[in-house]
Amino acid sequence: MPVSAADLEKAIRDTLPVTHLQVVDESSGCGDNYSVLIVSEAFEGKTTLARHRMVNDLLRVQISQIHAFTQKTLTPKQYDAQK
Structure with a gap:
């Protein structure tokens, strides 16, 4: 069963x-x-690698069912600065 964006x-x-x-x-x-952009306070104080590992762990099941997955993880402050 394919993974949906909603999943x-x-x-x-x-x-x-x-x-x-x-x-x-x-x-x-x-x-x-899929590509995702996630903005979360949970990323405060974490390196990009730590953020990506966090997301990979929480999406372990879904990522194993798809071919490619890219992510961009930002804190709210970083996101606001990029606007």
Whole structure:
């Protein structure tokens, strides 16, 4: 069963305090390639590697079922600075 953007969004929102979340299916709808932008206070004080490991751990089941997954993880302050 393919992973949907809604599946990824629910798993992320159920685990992290998210202030902004963008899930993009980059595989033209087949659910094989996703990119996510996650903005969360939970990333404060963590390195990019630690943030990505955190997301990989919480999405372990979903990531194992798709071909490609990319992520960008920001704190609210970093996100506001990029606007």
